[in-house]
Amino acid sequence: MEFKSLYLPDMIRWEKESRTDTFGRLEITPLERGFGRTLGTALRRVLLSSLEGSAAVALRIEGVEHEFSTIPGILQDIPEIVLNIKSLVIRLEGDKPGSLKLKAGKKGKYSGSDLKGDSYVEVMNKDQEIVQLNKNCKFSLEIAVERGRGFIPADEWSSHGKEEDAGIILLDSWFCPVKRVNFEVQSARVGDRTDYDHLIMDVTTDGSISPEDAIETACEILIHHLQMIPGGLEPVEKPAAIVEEKDSREETLATLIEDTGIPTRIANVLKSEGIKTVSDLIEKTSKEILDIGGFGPSSLEKVNDVLKKIGFSIDD
Numbered sequence: 001m002e003f004k005s006l007y008l009p010d011m012i013r014w015e016k017e018s019r020t021d022t023f024g025r026l027e028i029t030p031l032e033r034g035f036g037r038t039l040g041t042a043l044r045r046v047l048l049s050s051l052e053g054s055a056a057v058a059l060r061i062e063g064v065e066h067e068f069s070t071i072p073g074i075l076q077d078i079p080e081i082v083l084n085i086k087s088l089v090i091r092l093e094g095d096k097p098g099s100l101k102l103k104a105g106k107k108g109k110y111s112g113s114d115l116k117g118d119s120y121v122e123v124m125n126k127d128q129e130i131v132q133l134n135k136n137c138k139f140s141l142e143i144a145v146e147r148g149r150g151f152i153p154a155d156e157w158s159s160h161g162k163e164e165d166a167g168i169i170l171l172d173s174w175f176c177p178v179k180r181v182n183f184e185v186q187s188a189r190v191g192d193r194t195d196y197d198h199l200i201m202d203v204t205t206d207g208s209i210s211p212e213d214a215i216e217t218a219c220e221i222l223i224h225h226l227q228m229i230p231g232g233l234e235p236v237e238k239p240a241a242i243v244e245e246k247d248s249r250e251e252t253l254a255t256l257i258e259d260t261g262i263p264t265r266i267a268n269v270l271k272s273e274g275i276k277t278v279s280d281l282i283e284k285t286s287k288e289i290l291d292i293g294g295f296g297p298s299s300l301e302k303v304n305d306v307l308k309k310i311g312f313s314i315d316d
Contacts, residue, residue, distance in 0.1 A: 006032055007190060014212065022179075022204055024211030029188045029198035036185035036197030043201065044181040046218040052149050053177035053208060054092035054121075056085050056100075057157070059169045062140040073137035078169075081131055085143060086171055088112055089124040091208040092147050097264065100143040107133050121145055124207040148175040168265075178214050180204040252310055253279040261306045266299050282312050289314060 007030060015025040028039070059082065064071065069078055076084070092098050100117035104110050110133070113126035133139060154170040181203055188198035203211040255278045258267045273292050275281050281303070289300055300314070307313050 007196065019211075021210070022207045024203050024215075026201045026203065026211070026215060027198070028201075030190050030196035031188075031199060033195050033197060036199040040183035040185065040199050040201060042222055043215065043218050044183060046221050047178045047181045047203065047214055048176065049150065050221055051176055051178055051209070051214060051217055052147055053175040053206075054090045054145055054147050055173040055175045056088060056090065056143045056171055057146045057148075057152075057173050058144040059085055059171060060142045060144075060167055061169070062138075064169075065167055071139065073133055073135045074139065075132040075134050081141075082169060082171065084128065084130045086174075087125075087128055088130075088143075089128075089206045089208055090145055091122045091124055092145055093120040093122075095147055098145045100145060102130060102139075102141050104131070104133060104139040105136060107135050110139075115143070117143075117145075146173075148173065150175060177206050177209040178203065179206055252312075253277065253282075255310075257281060260310065262303055266295075266302060269293075269295055269299075270303075278307070278310070278312060282307070282314060284314060286314050 009028050009031055011030075012026070012028050015027065018025050028036075031039070061069075061071070061078070061081070063069075064078060071078075074081075090100075098118040098121035100115040100121055100123065102110060102115050104114070109129060110131050111126060112123040112128040112130065114130070115123055131139060131141075152173045152175075154172050157170045181201065183199060183201040186198040186200065187194055188196040190196050201215075203214055205211055205214055209217075256276060257270055257278065257280075258264070260267075260278065262270075269292060270276075270281065275284065286300060289295060289303070290297070304313055
């Protein structure tokens with residue numbers, strides 16, 4: 001359908017002079033009156049709330065049981081190190097979690113460039129300081145990295161399947177790769193009329209995504225939602241289980257527990273006891289599972305919730 005009564009933009013461009021790896025200025029003009037604010041508000045909302053990104057979600061430091069411990073020979077205290085970790089800008093390719101590790105032994109400063117990990121995990125701000133050793137001493141840490149959306153405080157991770165065990169420090173995680181979005185609407189002239197809109201948007205990212213890619217993704221999200229409206233689609237309840245439907249009961253029983261949607265920490269505890277598949281798991285009773293070290297009632301409840309969605313459960 002052509003909208004002959006509406007004047008569509010004839011200029012959509014990114015300003016080259018101000019363009020950097022983290023900043024871009026987009027201009028769209030001319031737009032019918034009111035469309036500048038309509039598009040600017042919609043894009044800004046999606047850019048700041050709905051884009052996926054990567055962030056550190058948990059931290060383990062060798063010899064440290066909790067966030068308020070101290071380490072001899074380290075300049076920073078643990079809360080300072082945690083703040084440094086949360087300041088890392090991380091790009092994670094794909095959907096599976098990743099990890100970064102730091103092993104130090106000599107006196108000096110260590111930054112993001114000293115982190116080593118999975119090939120699909122990249123630290124963007126390599127000059128971000130992590131820790132400083134005042135003397136030669138052993139220091140080792142591991143950072144868990146995941147993809148997500150929005151902001152998840154450390155004290156809410158339990159509702160996402162993570163538990164803060166001894167030695168694991170859960171982090172406040174800000175996943176959104178877009179830091180700031182500002183826009184203004186100026187007047188534009190078309191012929192004798194001067195009441196058209198000229199939309200100017202300034203997009204600042206953390207460097208893990210370009211401003212152009214951020215805008216493109218935001219547009220795709222908006223288009224996807226708008227295309228659903230004419231058909232009047234009814235909301236469909238989506239299953240929470242990650243396991244894909246199997247062709248047979250035997251295939252489901254052979255599924256590895258890490259592929260079922262059971263939280264990673266819980267799956268690792270089960271695997272340490274030789275429980276590797278759904279079949280191994282449902283052969284156990286609730287009492288046998290609870291006798292496993294580090295396994296509590298809340299963990300058992302999470303496991304049963306996942307099993308019920310694929311037609312199984314752990315008997316009492």
